[in-house]
Amino acid sequence: MMQRIKKMSDTNLLLTITIVVFILMYLCAVIFLGEGFRKPQAFLNQFNNNAYLIIIACGLSLVMITGGIDISVGGVIGLVSMTCAVNLDLKGGNIVTSMLIALGIGLAFGLVQGFLVAYLDIQPFIVTLAGMFFARGLTTIVHTNPINVKNSDFVKLRTTDVVIPGLGAENKRGVYIDATIEIGVVIALIIVLALFFMLRWSKTGRNFYAVGGNQQSALMLGINVRRTKFLSYVMCGLLAGIAGYVYFMHVGSGSPSHAQGAEMNAIASSIIGGTMLTGGVGNIIGTLFGVLSLSTIKDIVTSSGYDDPWWTGITVAAMLCIFLVIQSVIMAKKHAQGASDKKEKQAAPASS
Amino acid sequence: MQGETILKMRGICKFFPGVRALDGVDFSLCKGEIHALMGENGAGKSTLIKVLTGVYPKDGGEITLDDKVVSIRSPQDAQNAGISTVYQEITLCPNLSVAENMYIGREKDKLVKWKKRNNEADKLLQSLDIPARANQQLSSCSIAVQQMVAIARAVDMDCKVLILDEPTSSLDENEVAKLFRLMRDLKAKGVGIIFVTHFLDQVYEVCDKITVLRDGKLVGEYVIEDLPRVQLVSKMLGKDLDDMSDIKSEATEYSGEGAGQDVFQCTELCSNAGIKPFDFHIQKGEINGFTGLLGSGRSECVRAIFGADHVTGGTVRKYGKPVKITKPIDAMKNGIAYLPEDRKIDGIVADLSVRENIILALQVMKGFFKPFTKAQANKFADEYIKLLGIKTASADTPIKSLSGGNQQKCILARWLLTKPEYLILDEPTRGIDVGTKIDIQKLVLKLASEGMSVTFISSETDEMLRTCSRLIVMRDRKVVGELSGDELTQNMIMNTIAGGEQQQ
Ligand SMILES: Nc1ncnc2c1ncn2[C@@H]1O[C@H](COP(=O)(O)OP(=O)(O)O)[C@@H](O)[C@H]1O
Ligand SMILES: [Mg+2]
Numbered sequence: 001m002m003q004r005i006k007k008m009s010d011t012n013l014l015l016t017i018t019i020v021v022f023i024l025m026y027l028c029a030v031i032f033l034g035e036g037f038r039k040p041q042a043f044l045n046q047f048n049n050n051a052y053l054i055i056i057a058c059g060l061s062l063v064m065i066t067g068g069i070d071i072s073v074g075g076v077i078g079l080v081s082m083t084c085a086v087n088l089d090l091k092g093g094n095i096v097t098s099m100l101i102a103l104g105i106g107l108a109f110g111l112v113q114g115f116l117v118a119y120l121d122i123q124p125f126i127v128t129l130a131g132m133f134f135a136r137g138l139t140t141i142v143h144t145n146p147i148n149v150k151n152s153d154f155v156k157l158r159t160t161d162v163v164i165p166g167l168g169a170e171n172k173r174g175v176y177i178d179a180t181i182e183i184g185v186v187i188a189l190i191i192v193l194a195l196f197f198m199l200r201w202s203k204t205g206r207n208f209y210a211v212g213g214n215q216q217s218a219l220m221l222g223i224n225v226r227r228t229k230f231l232s233y234v235m236c237g238l239l240a241g242i243a244g245y246v247y248f249m250h251v252g253s254g255s256p257s258h259a260q261g262a263e264m265n266a267i268a269s270s271i272i273g274g275t276m277l278t279g280g281v282g283n284i285i286g287t288l289f290g291v292l293s294l295s296t297i298k299d300i301v302t303s304s305g306y307d308d309p310w311w312t313g314i315t316v317a318a319m320l321c322i323f324l325v326i327q328s329v330i331m332a333k334k335h336a337q338g339a340s341d342k343k344e345k346q347a348a349p350a351s352s
Numbered sequence: 353m354q355g356e357t358i359l360k361m362r363g364i365c366k367f368f369p370g371v372r373a374l375d376g377v378d379f380s381l382c383k384g385e386i387h388a389l390m391g392e393n394g395a396g397k398s399t400l401i402k403v404l405t406g407v408y409p410k411d412g413g414e415i416t417l418d419d420k421v422v423s424i425r426s427p428q429d430a431q432n433a434g435i436s437t438v439y440q441e442i443t444l445c446p447n448l449s450v451a452e453n454m455y456i457g458r459e460k461d462k463l464v465k466w467k468k469r470n471n472e473a474d475k476l477l478q479s480l481d482i483p484a485r486a487n488q489q490l491s492s493c494s495i496a497v498q499q500m501v502a503i504a505r506a507v508d509m510d511c512k513v514l515i516l517d518e519p520t521s522s523l524d525e526n527e528v529a530k531l532f533r534l535m536r537d538l539k540a541k542g543v544g545i546i547f548v549t550h551f552l553d554q555v556y557e558v559c560d561k562i563t564v565l566r567d568g569k570l571v572g573e574y575v576i577e578d579l580p581r582v583q584l585v586s587k588m589l590g591k592d593l594d595d596m597s598d599i600k601s602e603a604t605e606y607s608g609e610g611a612g613q614d615v616f617q618c619t620e621l622c623s624n625a626g627i628k629p630f631d632f633h634i635q636k637g638e639i640n641g642f643t644g645l646l647g648s649g650r651s652e653c654v655r656a657i658f659g660a661d662h663v664t665g666g667t668v669r670k671y672g673k674p675v676k677i678t679k680p681i682d683a684m685k686n687g688i689a690y691l692p693e694d695r696k697i698d699g700i701v702a703d704l705s706v707r708e709n710i711i712l713a714l715q716v717m718k719g720f721f722k723p724f725t726k727a728q729a730n731k732f733a734d735e736y737i738k739l740l741g742i743k744t745a746s747a748d749t750p751i752k753s754l755s756g757g758n759q760q761k762c763i764l765a766r767w768l769l770t771k772p773e774y775l776i777l778d779e780p781t782r783g784i785d786v787g788t789k790i791d792i793q794k795l796v797l798k799l800a801s802e803g804m805s806v807t808f809i810s811s812e813t814d815e816m817l818r819t820c821s822r823l824i825v826m827r828d829r830k831v832v833g834e835l836s837g838d839e840l841t842q843n844m845i846m847n848t849i850a851g852g853e854q855q856q
Contacts, residue, residue, distance in 0.1 A: 009447075010447060010489065200464075201463050202462060202464070206448075206464060207457075209445070209448060210452075213445035213446055214443075214444075214446060217442075219427060220407065220427045221445070221453070221458075222426075222428040222457035223456065280446075
């Protein structure tokens, strides 16, 4: 067992831990809490409710793999949904203009923050903290009060569901109801797959890992470190824009209080998914499972009768701690073993 | 096989805050030659290489490659221009696999073909006899293997110029031999190689030409046949040769109060580090030393005396009175100072300034809640920077930016500042250049002549012979003999280590 663990790269090891824990957790929920978790639709709802979170968690994973952080994503989501709502209902825009606005906002945040971090060497935490305040402030300037969007094209778009054949179930009256997912979920899953392939097989993706592993070494290995870091923030910003639109489709409204604290949930998911804050280690599939674990644990807490918000907060905190402890214990064990191996190897020729 | 000049650097300047690391240095490299770049620690060799490869921007000068002036702004540019480099510090990514570290940053394809890459990497590793697998994570390899991987990466590149900055410091003899074979092959193919090392043997084994730097300035370029070793050393040091010969006979013996009296006396001392109980004594103004093979327990003995390991038995007397030493702080309060073997682990606090590193031990003895005033601290630091000739921009410079020899002097200063009666130096000269070595040896003799007792441990026996008046010989964690006076010869030491017991 230990032998197998030692052979795995840090990234794969953490990914395995995440998936195993998620499966165990969901199984427990199905067995002990029954009803709410047993139907396939219940599982699909985890995706429906968290598609936007999956997308920003992916963006954060990219940035965290290169050794940075971006806490402006929640603010960007709020700004995007408010601006799109204003555009659709008050300014007579259509679906296409609102989508372009969403992408534009995300891209703009990514470009500016990326430039400040990568080319002017300012601390990413500070830059994106400023970005967060800026986005939140701007949201209120765009419009102060919540808007429920009534644009008919948009309402049609957001209520369009994708039917998953074969997973439906009968309700209490015996009527068969299809299992469905929202369009946002499809977008999120496409993004997950695309990023997974990028991180695994593209040169750019591998450069992300190198820069996060050791920035100075990456430079000396001939990698354009600044461009790589810049790219990670641009992608994260763009993903935040997309996530903003997905969130907007899910809730169908704009409000200054939308997606409060989403960035923290995204960071937590990414960490649970095996991304290390120190950089160089992480996996997009892990991030997906991180989001699912986080939302499942919240559901478990609520459906066990503790539906006050502080209980979910405390549980998430506990879960994060447990994950971090498991991760660091296993990593320490793995690396300690590696080190003792080395010593033996070095000692052998010396004694002969 | 030597051809036209491929690389020419003219009037290169590089300044760091307060330091002229390079000051108008010229360097040229021909096709198919191995060119040694020599100089003491801190002479500017690594800086020259980093300027050449675009890690640091240069503050002046011109670089021509193949007769064309080039501007190299990043290591990436350097690679594209056909310069491949193994830097002094290992510059690989610990979180990536061995294969990735060998190919990342120099591939043309947009997509990574893992199978093909791993196969190629495995082939390369095999052909160079490197004990690592392509898909192994780099951090699980030993430092020596990591260094070999860096070398493999560099030699696999299709390059015109290969730069090796002290690649041999963590390699064993076999690995060095392999490297030399590789270098000769590349030389035959017309690659120009810049080789930095401070092992003189290695220079005379493979190199064709030598360029010597000193204090950031060019001393000269020489063909190897024209420059015998002694002259090379004196060129590097900028000192005349007789400076280095017999320093012991010049030193005067201590003859003040209490001369010839035992300062410390240990009986049946042993610790949990696995040494046999041993007896030990040292007189005022005496320099003695522990010698023996690596791992024979030399360091463990002095660690027991200092209380750095857990002492499990025996008694210690100071001037005949029993004292209890169980922790380093007890030893410090009894006037013992100990310069540990591994300064990276036990010694320097890398991010603190030179001044703070120097006053650290005295501060510990005084207690952390009674800090020295700024003026006091400055006075101490300046005094010892001058006394030991520490090369630093100022007392505020972080110690990590000093060269190894100067870091060592700072730690020495730290202990001297506590005015110890008994100073223990464990490998004080390892990994530092010849000049600083001699400085430290001279200093030790001077301190002893002023009445300090010193125990000196070194792997280089000639260094011990030059400084010590009594040697304690160890084998298998046991004291097996003591040599003094006429017995102090290389032969006697060897005999005693090898099994002198029968002869006694
Ligand atoms: N990054 C840096 N910042 C400040 N000073 C430096 C830096 N790198 C090197 N130096 C200084 O430049 C001088 C030359 O150092 P270096 O080139 O590393 O010497 P060598 O490789 O010959 O031992 C030293 O005095 C060193 O302290
Ligand atoms: Mg150097």
